[in-house]
Amino acid sequence: xxxxxxxxxxxxxxxxxxxxxxxxxxxxxxxxxxxxxxxxxxxxxxxxxxxxxxxxxxxxxxxxxxxxxxxxxxxxxxxxxxxxxxxxxxxxxxxxxxxxxxxxxxxxxxxxxxxxxxxxxxxxxxxxxxxxxxxxxxxxxxxxxxxxxxxxxxxxxxxxxxxxxxxxxxxxxxxxxxxxxxxxxxxxxxxx
Amino acid sequence: xxxxxxxxxxxxxxxxxxxxxxxxxxxxxxxxxxxxxxxxxxxxxxxxxxxxxxxxxxxxxxxxxxxxxxxxxxxxxxxxxxxxxxxxxxxxxxxxxxxxxxx
Numbered sequence: 178x179x180x181x182x183x184x185x186x187x188x189x190x191x192x193x194x195x196x197x198x199x200x201x202x203x204x205x206x207x208x209x210x211x212x213x214x215x216x217x218x219x220x221x222x223x224x225x226x227x228x229x230x231x232x233x234x235x236x237x238x239x240x241x242x243x244x245x246x247x248x249x250x251x252x253x254x255x256x257x258x259x260x261x262x263x264x265x266x267x268x269x270x271x272x273x274x275x276x277x278x279x280x281x282x283x284x285x286x287x288x289x290x291x292x293x294x295x296x297x298x299x300x301x302x303x304x305x306x307x308x309x310x311x312x313x314x315x316x317x318x319x320x321x322x323x324x325x326x327x328x329x330x331x332x333x334x335x336x337x338x339x340x341x342x343x344x345x346x347x348x349x350x351x352x353x354x355x356x357x358x359x360x361x362x363x364x365x366x367x368x369x
Numbered sequence: 370x371x372x373x374x375x376x377x378x379x380x381x382x383x384x385x386x387x388x389x390x391x392x393x394x395x396x397x398x399x400x401x402x403x404x405x406x407x408x409x410x411x412x413x414x415x416x417x418x419x420x421x422x423x424x425x426x427x428x429x430x431x432x433x434x435x436x437x438x439x440x441x442x443x444x445x446x447x448x449x450x451x452x453x454x455x456x457x458x459x460x461x462x463x464x465x466x467x468x469x470x471x472x
Contacts (some may be wrong), residue, residue, distance in 0.1 A: 180418035195432050246415075253385065253412040256404055267401050269463065274472045295407040296398070299372045299446075312453060312463075314404045323472050360444045 186216050230325055234337055244338045248294055248327065258297045270319040271300075272311040276328050280309065282333045290327050334342070355364060371423050374402060378420035389420035397457055398464040410445050414438070 193208030194200060259267065276335070278284055284307060288299040291311055295316045301310040313319035385408050392405020418438040425431050 192436075195429070200428075236427065249411050249415070253408050256392075256408050257385075260388055260395060260405060267396060267464070269398075269401050269467045271463070271467060271469045272472065273469065288450065289443070289446045292450050293407075293411055295411055295443060296404050298403055298407070298453045299450050300457055312403075314399045314401060315466075319392050319470055 186212050189215055195281075212288050234334065236339065237330070237334050241327065241334065242328060244330065245290055245293070248325075252294045252296045254312060255318070256296075259296075263315075267314055267319065268316060270313045270316055271317045272313055272322055273308060274311065274323060275306065275308050276332075278328070278331055278335060280335055283331050287328065287331050290331075293320070375420040375423045376394035377415045378423070380460065381407075382413040382420070385409050386414065399461055400453060400463055403453060406451060407445075410449075411442070412447075416439055 181362035190205075190208050193212065194204065197204045197208065200368045276287060278287055279341050281304070282300055284304075288309065291297050291299045291309070296311045299309060300312055302308070311319075311322060313322060389405050389407075389409035393402050396402045396405055415438065418434055419443075422431055424433050425434060429437070
């Protein structure tokens with residue numbers, strides 16, 4: 178947990194230095210004080226923060242993002258075609274689907290990916306069953322959504338992380354096991 | 370050369386925003402209009418950002434632009450989702466002929 182706070186502090190400091198005009202002692206000192214206050218204020222968030230990702234996971238996520246940008250360009254062209262050339266203008270569809278993703282962060286990531294692609298908007302995600310309600314602009318987008326490659330990518334990322342979370346809890350190396358509640362809340366935050 | 374590529378990016382983003390605005394008039398109900406506006410909000414903003422990235426004189430400005438683009442691309446879907454969900458909760462009727470497909 179202390180490691181996570183340190184990483185959070187470093188991220189906030191880097192963000193501050195990037196946003197402020199230049200690198201000089203005054204800026205860095207002010208940024209360090211503010212980052213420290215922020216980390217201290219949000220220390221209850223500690224167990225809720227996701228664990229620090231591996232390089233492999235980051236690589237996977239990066240590939241996912243590149244794929245997403247390609248899909249965004251493609252679906253922009255599709256929406257433009259629908260807008261200009263189809264008559265009657267649209268035949269929208271409400272899609273109800275249950276993608277095989279169990280974790281909270283995975284569902285949020287998938288919902289964001291669906292919404293950011295023009296032509297599909299996530300309207301609701303049921304936290305219990307993982308049922309997505311999606312509004313799609315055309316029938317083709319709706320059908321394409323069921324076989325979307327991003328779903329598989331997020332699924333792979335999830336299994337990658339789950340394997341690691343199990344490993345971490347088994348060995349107990351990266352957690353400080355001073356109380357049972359820390360462990361359980363940590364595990365919950367990681368695996369859900 | 371770089372200037373010309375940036376100009377092409379700006380023209381592309383203008384087209385995306387223009388088509389999005391056209392869709393605002395052409396599409397029949399709030400849910401479908403959301404898709405049209407989403408076109409300007411993703412590709413339009415992305416292309417403006419790409420053009421500005423190409424034109425920017427130093428690295429600190431480029432990093433700032435990337436941060437802005439990242440924030441835009443994370444906040445935009447969240448707000449779109451909120452508007453759509455609020456519409457459904459408050460009983461905004463979708464256009465006639467909207468189907469339901471289960472999978």
